[in-house]
Amino acid sequence: MSEAMHQCGIAAVYIKENGDSANRALFYLYKLLLNQQNRGQLSAGITTFNQKRMQVLDTYKDLGPVNEVFKTSDRQQSLEIFKRYAGNKGIGHVRYATSGSEDKSLAQPFERHHGRKWKWFSFCWNGNLANYTELKQHLLDKTDYHIVYDTDTEILMHYISRELMGQKRPNLIKAFTRLAQKLDGCYNIAFINSYGEMIILRDPYGFRPVVYGWKDDMFLAASESNALINCGVTEYKHLEPGHLIYINDGHIQIKKYAESPRKAHCMFEWVYFANVSSVLDGQSVYITRTNLGKELAKQETEKVNEDYILVPVPDTAKAAGDAMAYELKVPAAEGLIRNRFVGRTFIEGSSRDERVQNKYTALKEILDGKKVILVDDSIVRGSTTKQIVNYIKKAGGAKEVHVRISCPPIKGPCFYGIDMSTVSELLVPRYEGKPVVGEVSKEVITRVAKDLGADSLKYQSIQGLVKSIGKPAKELCMACLTGDYPTPWGKKLYMKAWENYRKGVKERTYSC
Ligand code: SF4
Known part of the structure; x- marks a missing residue:
């Protein structure tokens, strides 16, 4: 029973077909998060994508463990949440605060609304940016930013936004390659934009785990394998450090996006943090x-x-x-x-x-x-x-x-x-x-x-x-x-x- 607290957990679900029958992503995000509750109980949240909604991307998050956030003790309230945020793809997060306060506004995912579809995105991540102060100072010195929350999640959001600037829809893989050159530390990111494009990436050192696999027509990714297995995934793979999963228009690519100087898997994951049933x-x-x-x-x-x-x-x-x-x-x-x-x-x-x-x-x-x-x-x-x-x-x-x-x-x-x-x-x-x-x-x-x-x-x-x-x-x-x-x-x-x-x-x- 270590006194060192957990970091966070991420999840992503993608269902290929569109339409009402495919809108099960939230149910599986909820299950993935529930099975990763060991990685954070401070808050939980999701962003789903649904083309039929005015808000094609919509985010729901709150303080508390997963069951409390999804109000599972109140059938009616819970059904309303699952109905409102139904979609065929999405990302999710459980949080423990290693940076910033324990405020609801710091619950993830962080959604950044924008009129341009490639600039409207939501993301969540786990880890810590070791060069946080340098990244923040750069924003303040050179670009006249106003920092609201003073947490590395906000800084990361601004840096992702900067990679998506411009008049044309950018190549997302290249954007994250450029981003990795600026970051030092541990970061596994799940990202979705209002085209429904998704990225799930693992930092070049692979401090924390990321796994992925299939269940019928559905692609799932999570921090830990026990979450996938409990969602019915029978075969899963470990995402290599410096690699990402890019999903667009029904195509899934696994690509190297950043050089990996060395692997540095955190020994504490095995000793204490990860669920004992995970690999x-x-x-x-x-x-x-x-x-x-x-x-x-x-x-x-x-x-x-x-x-x-x-x-x-x-x-x-x-x-x-x-x-x-x-x-x-x-x-x-x-x-x-x-x-x-x-x-x-x-x-x-x-x-x-x-x-x-x-x-x-x-x-x-x-x-x-x-x-x-x-x-x-x-x-x-x-x-x-x-x-x-x-x-x-x-x-x-x-x-x-x-x-x-x-x-x-x-x-x-x-x-x-x-x-x-x-x-x-x-x-x-x-x-x-x-x-x-x-x-x-x-x-x-x-x-x-x-x-x-x-x-x-x-x-x-x-x-x-x-x-x-x-x-x-x-x-x-x-x-x-x-x-x-x-x-x-x-x-x-x-x-x-x-x-x-x-x-x-x-x-x-x-x-x-
Ligand atoms: S092994 Fe590395 S990543 Fe893990 S707790 Fe120690 S310093 Fe942190």
């Missing part, structure tokens, strides 16, 4: 997590006996915990039960103590008097882990708690779509006080364990992580573990993040 770039999330558990078991030094039980923190550490328990021949027990119905509500409570207790129940019947090997996926800030350890000991009566983390220590911020962009919010760097090169020292790990209230603490090794994912290290982004940022602006922001830390600046590094 990312050919590697199953579930299998990776069980591999991580096996690797943890290999480095275990605790002499386990009948006094021990292993408790995975639900849900994301379950696969790793179960695999580790199997290897160690120690019982895996659900000593922490997750309350699935808490959601985002004001009764969550303001203190982390209250939030942990609302979210989990510690089972005294399981934990009392036991030496607990507590397996979690990652530690970012450390405060949640501390509360869980405390809760298991106090409320559960555990005798000892040995924390095992399936991700190596997080030593640097992320500028590519995960909400941990400052040094001050990270646990290990706070102890080190300077960039950590190589392994975190035993002394620091011991101090961290003590402050967490744990009897011992062990992290996954980088080698164990790479082996578990089963991809060459050079194809992964592990920048927050190693300090080796794959893009020029990532390297720059890493320096700035440490400078900000020394100066006490708390704002997100890429937006100040």
Whole structure:
């Protein structure tokens, strides 16, 4: 149960034939978004295309999880939404805010209305622009723009608009090729214009996943494979970094639109973010997590006996915990039960103590008097882990708690779509006080364990992580573990993040 928050998820649906019978795109967009709810619960939205509507492109979005936004608890209201936004193609988005505020006006898609059909478009995306401040400054300095929301989505909208300027309908693939030359960071984009042309693209590094596939006459794309499978797609493909899908007049092309300097798939997608049933770039999330558990078991030094039980923190550490328990021949027990119905509500409570207790129940019947090997996926800030350890000991009566983390220590911020962009919010760097090169020292790990209230603490090794994912290290982004940022602006922001830390600046590094 990492404290690092999810980024966003995108979806796209295209049904070839026109007419009322083909107007099912919204239903499938809704399903794709529902199945990607793990990627963001702050807001959800769609834009659909329907030639019979005055508003050929029309956007609906709101704050809240997908079911709330589509009012599924009220049949009449829900039917009205599905009727009004019926169309044979469209794009969709679930959001977690890594940039900008949690305001409704920042929900995506962003639609830009215009009288010229090629300039009227809607888009949504997931990721973060590492060179956001440079892009914004350029607009302000050179072109007299007025920025309303101060979020990278707005900046991206202006840059897309600039590529579509002119008196003639532009070639969309070339427009996105030019756009990619200006951007540094992580961006997967779904785009549709009022001709009904669509683009779904993956950035040149492939930080986040994009998958696509067919179901009968329908083409679907999404961030994660589980969303496609749950829509009935039996065979799907992973979009390669630097490639896009272009759809126009019933023709679908997959094309390279930008040079890919290297692949940099975010390791955190496998460790924590993605749905456990998804497959990312050919590697199953579930299998990776069980591999991580096996690797943890290999480095275990605790002499386990009948006094021990292993408790995975639900849900994301379950696969790793179960695999580790199997290897160690120690019982895996659900000593922490997750309350699935808490959601985002004001009764969550303001203190982390209250939030942990609302979210989990510690089972005294399981934990009392036991030496607990507590397996979690990652530690970012450390405060949640501390509360869980405390809760298991106090409320559960555990005798000892040995924390095992399936991700190596997080030593640097992320500028590519995960909400941990400052040094001050990270646990290990706070102890080190300077960039950590190589392994975190035993002394620091011991101090961290003590402050967490744990009897011992062990992290996954980088080698164990790479082996578990089963991809060459050079194809992964592990920048927050190693300090080796794959893009020029990532390297720059890493320096700035440490400078900000020394100066006490708390704002997100890429937006100040
Ligand atoms: S810095 Fe870390 S969290 Fe961010 S993309 Fe790279 S591996 Fe993922």
